[in-house]
Amino acid sequence: MVTRPRLFQFDGAVSREPVNPNNGFYMQDILSVSQFNRENLAYLFDVAEEMRELVRRVGACDLLKGYVMACVFYEPSTRTSSSFIAAMERLGGAVIPITQGVQFSSVAKGESLPDTIKTLEQYSDVIVLRHPEVGAAKIAADVAEVPVINAGDGIGEHPTQALLDLFTIQEELGRIDGLHIAMVGDLRFGRTVHSLTKLLTMYDVRLSFVSPEILRLPLDLMNEVRAKGIPVYETYDVADVIEDVDVLYVTRVQKERFTDLNAYEQVKNYYVITPELMKRAKERMIVMHPLPRVGEIDPAVDRDPRAAYFRQVANGLYIRMALLAAVLGKA
Amino acid sequence: MVTRPRLFQFDGAVSREPVNPNNGFYMQDILSVSQFNRENLAYLFDVAEEMRELVRRVGACDLLKGYVMACVFYEPSTRTSSSFIAAMERLGGAVIPITQGVQFSSVAKGESLPDTIKTLEQYSDVIVLRHPEVGAAKIAADVAEVPVINAGDGIGEHPTQALLDLFTIQEELGRIDGLHIAMVGDLRFGRTVHSLTKLLTMYDVRLSFVSPEILRLPLDLMNEVRAKGIPVYETYDVADVIEDVDVLYVTRVQKERFTDLNAYEQVKNYYVITPELMKRAKERMIVMHPLPRVGEIDPAVDRDPRAAYFRQVANGLYIRMALLAAVLGKA
Amino acid sequence: MVTRPRLFQFDGAVSREPVNPNNGFYMQDILSVSQFNRENLAYLFDVAEEMRELVRRVGACDLLKGYVMACVFYEPSTRTSSSFIAAMERLGGAVIPITQGVQFSSVAKGESLPDTIKTLEQYSDVIVLRHPEVGAAKIAADVAEVPVINAGDGIGEHPTQALLDLFTIQEELGRIDGLHIAMVGDLRFGRTVHSLTKLLTMYDVRLSFVSPEILRLPLDLMNEVRAKGIPVYETYDVADVIEDVDVLYVTRVQKERFTDLNAYEQVKNYYVITPELMKRAKERMIVMHPLPRVGEIDPAVDRDPRAAYFRQVANGLYIRMALLAAVLGKA
Numbered sequence: 001m002v003t004r005p006r007l008f009q010f011d012g013a014v015s016r017e018p019v020n021p022n023n024g025f026y027m028q029d030i031l032s033v034s035q036f037n038r039e040n041l042a043y044l045f046d047v048a049e050e051m052r053e054l055v056r057r058v059g060a061c062d063l064l065k066g067y068v069m070a071c072v073f074y075e076p077s078t079r080t081s082s083s084f085i086a087a088m089e090r091l092g093g094a095v096i097p098i099t100q101g102v103q104f105s106s107v108a109k110g111e112s113l114p115d116t117i118k119t120l121e122q123y124s125d126v127i128v129l130r131h132p133e134v135g136a137a138k139i140a141a142d143v144a145e146v147p148v149i150n151a152g153d154g155i156g157e158h159p160t161q162a163l164l165d166l167f168t169i170q171e172e173l174g175r176i177d178g179l180h181i182a183m184v185g186d187l188r189f190g191r192t193v194h195s196l197t198k199l200l201t202m203y204d205v206r207l208s209f210v211s212p213e214i215l216r217l218p219l220d221l222m223n224e225v226r227a228k229g230i231p232v233y234e235t236y237d238v239a240d241v242i243e244d245v246d247v248l249y250v251t252r253v254q255k256e257r258f259t260d261l262n263a264y265e266q267v268k269n270y271y272v273i274t275p276e277l278m279k280r281a282k283e284r285m286i287v288m289h290p291l292p293r294v295g296e297i298d299p300a301v302d303r304d305p306r307a308a309y310f311r312q313v314a315n316g317l318y319i320r321m322a323l324l325a326a327v328l329g330k331a
Numbered sequence: 332m333v334t335r336p337r338l339f340q341f342d343g344a345v346s347r348e349p350v351n352p353n354n355g356f357y358m359q360d361i362l363s364v365s366q367f368n369r370e371n372l373a374y375l376f377d378v379a380e381e382m383r384e385l386v387r388r389v390g391a392c393d394l395l396k397g398y399v400m401a402c403v404f405y406e407p408s409t410r411t412s413s414s415f416i417a418a419m420e421r422l423g424g425a426v427i428p429i430t431q432g433v434q435f436s437s438v439a440k441g442e443s444l445p446d447t448i449k450t451l452e453q454y455s456d457v458i459v460l461r462h463p464e465v466g467a468a469k470i471a472a473d474v475a476e477v478p479v480i481n482a483g484d485g486i487g488e489h490p491t492q493a494l495l496d497l498f499t500i501q502e503e504l505g506r507i508d509g510l511h512i513a514m515v516g517d518l519r520f521g522r523t524v525h526s527l528t529k530l531l532t533m534y535d536v537r538l539s540f541v542s543p544e545i546l547r548l549p550l551d552l553m554n555e556v557r558a559k560g561i562p563v564y565e566t567y568d569v570a571d572v573i574e575d576v577d578v579l580y581v582t583r584v585q586k587e588r589f590t591d592l593n594a595y596e597q598v599k600n601y602y603v604i605t606p607e608l609m610k611r612a613k614e615r616m617i618v619m620h621p622l623p624r625v626g627e628i629d630p631a632v633d634r635d636p637r638a639a640y641f642r643q644v645a646n647g648l649y650i651r652m653a654l655l656a657a658v659l660g661k662a
Numbered sequence: 663m664v665t666r667p668r669l670f671q672f673d674g675a676v677s678r679e680p681v682n683p684n685n686g687f688y689m690q691d692i693l694s695v696s697q698f699n700r701e702n703l704a705y706l707f708d709v710a711e712e713m714r715e716l717v718r719r720v721g722a723c724d725l726l727k728g729y730v731m732a733c734v735f736y737e738p739s740t741r742t743s744s745s746f747i748a749a750m751e752r753l754g755g756a757v758i759p760i761t762q763g764v765q766f767s768s769v770a771k772g773e774s775l776p777d778t779i780k781t782l783e784q785y786s787d788v789i790v791l792r793h794p795e796v797g798a799a800k801i802a803a804d805v806a807e808v809p810v811i812n813a814g815d816g817i818g819e820h821p822t823q824a825l826l827d828l829f830t831i832q833e834e835l836g837r838i839d840g841l842h843i844a845m846v847g848d849l850r851f852g853r854t855v856h857s858l859t860k861l862l863t864m865y866d867v868r869l870s871f872v873s874p875e876i877l878r879l880p881l882d883l884m885n886e887v888r889a890k891g892i893p894v895y896e897t898y899d900v901a902d903v904i905e906d907v908d909v910l911y912v913t914r915v916q917k918e919r920f921t922d923l924n925a926y927e928q929v930k931n932y933y934v935i936t937p938e939l940m941k942r943a944k945e946r947m948i949v950m951h952p953l954p955r956v957g958e959i960d961p962a963v964d965r966d967p968r969a970a971y972f973r974q975v976a977n978g979l980y981i982r983m984a985l986l987a988a989v990l991g992k993a
Binding site: 015016065066067068070094095096097098109110111112114115116118119120122123124125 | 719720721722740741744745747748751752759914916917918953954955956961972975976978979
C-alpha cells in the first residue's frame, strides 16, 4: 500500500511521559491502607493540597488529558463514583462510567471478573473498581496491566476513604501526631473505622473507641493497635471523651450489616451528636463522618464550624485527584 | 517540610473570574418561571441565539472549561438530562451523570436530600436537579452554595422547558407580542402549559385554551391570566381556533396523571393534529409540542415546515447552554 | 434591541469543516457489513492503525473536539458501549451516555423510535444505537440527518464487531488473502460469525465451520459463501482442523438464544480450547473470540502468545475511533 501522509498530527496531545515515575505510586495498584507509610502519605497529602489550590483557582487542568479512567462499580455508590469522576474530569482526563451496579451485561452472560477487567483495560489507563466481594480488587489488580484503585471491596478495604479521612485531620488541625481521636458508633462492621485506625497506628496518637457492646472494635484489630504502643480507651458513652478529644469520628450503624433487625433497632440511635454535647467539646476540635448519616449527627450541628464532614467530602476529591495523578506518574 | 516546586502550572486552565457578574443570573438558582421578567428573558434569549451560532459554526467552545455540572435525576428523563449534558459538554465543561433514577445508593441508606446536595456540591460548580416531589429544587437551593437549576420537581415547575418554549416562539415568529397562542390537550395537569402560560402573561398576547371538559385549565391560573388583562377564549374544539392561531401548542394527555383509566381512554385521542387540519391554518404559524407525543400529532405533519417541535428540542439545548453560562457568570 | 458585542469568540473551537469529505464514509450511516468493499476496508484499517499509534503515543487528540456522540443503548452491552465511549473521548469528542437499557423514560411514555432519534440528533453529531429489534438501526438512520452507527440490532447486524474481527486478522497475520479460518461454536445464532463470514467472502480464503449439528451455519449463508467460490469444510470436531488453521474464531454458545435449556446443556461445553489442543496448532496462528467467554477457552490459554482475543478488544477501540473520525469527515 502506498504510504499516505498522516491525516493528523495529534492535535491537542499532551505528552504521556511520566514526569515523576519515582514518586512511589507510579503504575502501582491502590488496594489497601497497609501499603502506605508516613513518607508516601506526606507526599500524597502535599499533592492533594496542590489539587485543592488548583480546584479553587481554576477548577481544572490538562494534567491527565489523554488518559481514560474506567469507573467500574459492581454495586452502586453515588458518593464514591461521583468523587472519582469529578477528580478525573478536573484533571482533564476522560471517564468511562460503568456505575449502574445492577446489571452488567457481560457479567449476566457469565463473564469472570478477570475477563471483564482485561477487557476494560484495553480501553482505559486506570481502573477504579467497586465490588461487593472481599478480595475482588486484588484479583483485578493481579490480571490488569493498568493500575487498579480499590474503591471498596465489600467488608474488605476502602483505602481512599481512609486516606481522605487522615488528610482531613491533617488539614483541619495541622498535624496528626499528638492528637486524641475518638471513633464513635459501629466499630465492629465499620470498614472506614478499621482502615483509618490502621493508618493512625503509624502516628503518635491516643485512640478512644465508643460503641455499644455488640459493636465493639474486633479484638484482633484492638491487639494490633495495642501492639504498636498506642494508648487506647474504650467506653460505652461519648460523654466520657467529648471534653478531651481533638477528633470525633462518628459513623452510621449500618442496617445492612445486621441479620437481626431487633439488634439493629436497639443500637441505631445509641449516639446522637447534638449542639448540647458540642458545648462540652474543645474549641479547636473537629467532628467527622464518612457519610451518609441517618441520625447520628443532629443537622443543627452543621452550623458549628467544628463540623468538618462536608469539608471531608471535598478532601475526598483532592485525595483522589492526587492518587490518579500519582499512579499515572504525573505528580 | 521542605517546599518543593509546584509540579504543574495549571496547564490548560481558564480563568474562573466571572466575565459578567451583573447579568442578573450569576450564582442564582433557577427554580421557577416566576423569577423572570421581560428584561432578563431578552438577555437570556440573546445569549441563546449566540449559543445556536456557536453550535452551528464550531460545535463547542471552552467557555465553561474547568467547571463541573452534577446532573442529578431522582427520576429518569432522557430528553432533559441529555439536553443538559450536551449543553455543558458543548460549553467545554464536564458532567457527573447521576441519571439512573432508580436507586441512589446514599438515598437507599436513608440520606436526606439536603445531605446529598451538600455532598455533591463539593464536587461540582452547578447542580441540575430532577426530583419527583414538588419543592425539592427549593430545598436543594436553600442548602447549596452552588447554583441549583430545577429540571422538574414533580407536578411543580420545569422552568427550562417554559423558557425553551417561549424562546421557540420568539425565534420562529420573530416576536411574542401580538400573537394568538392556543394551548391544546391536557391543560389541567400539563406542567408545561401552566409554566408557559405564566410567562406569556408578561406579553401582549391572546390565549386560547382547547381541551375536553375534565382537562380544562385550573381556575386559579385562568383567573391569574384574566387579571393581567389577557384576552382568553376556551373551547372544546381545535377547529374553532385553527384558522386564526399563530402558535398551536399541543400536549400529550399524560396517562400517569389519571387514577381512572376509563377517563384516560375517553380523552387520550380527543385531539389529533392532521395534515388536513393544517390546511386550514395560516401560512405563517407554528405547531409546538413539548414531546414525547403518543398520537396527538400525526407523523405526516412532520414534513410541514410549520411543524416546529424538533426545532423546539434544539432550542432547549441553546437555552440550557445560555443558562449554564449565565449562572456561572460567563455570559 | 441594540446589538452588543459578542460575549465570547468561540475560544478553543476547532474547525468543523470536513478534512476528507470524499473518504466514502462522510455522513454515511454504518448499518451493515454489506456496505463495505475491499477498498473502503483498506482505507478504514489504515486509519485504525493510525488510531492505535495515536493511543499508544499520546492517548488522545482533539480531532473530534466540538462533536457530541449520543450513545443510545436500548439493551445493555458494557463492552460495546465502553468501547464507543472511549473511542469518542480519545478523539476529543464528548458523549451523551444513555446506556441503561432498562427504562427509557420517553419510551416508557410511549415515544416511537423515530421520535427518540429525531430528538437526540438535536443534541448530537452522531448516534450510536443498540436495539434489541432487527432493523431498528435502519429505521433510525432513515429519519436521522446525523450519521447512525449500528451497535447491534438484535439477531440482525453488529457491523463494528465484524470490522474489528477482520482488522484483527489483518493486524495479527499481516494479510487476509490465503488464510484458512475456522469458525467454532454457535454458528447458527452467532451474529458475529455471520457478519465476519460475509466480509471474508470478499477475500481469497478457506473457511471451516466447526459446530454441533443443531448449531450449524444456516443454509442460506452457506450457499452464499459457496456461490462466491470459497472452499468450505464442515465438521463436528475442532481436532479435524486445528493443525491447519491460521485463525481459530471461537464463539460462546449463547444460552439466551435457546428456548430448550436441555438442548443448551448438551452443547454448551461441546468445545473447549485447551493448552493441549493448542500444542497441535501452527506456531503462527491466532485464537480469536468476540467475548464474553464462559468456558469455551481455558484461561490457561491466555498466556499463549497466539491468544489474540484481548488484543482483539483493543482493536475494537481503534476501529471505532476510525469509524467515528471517518463519518464525521475528519479522517
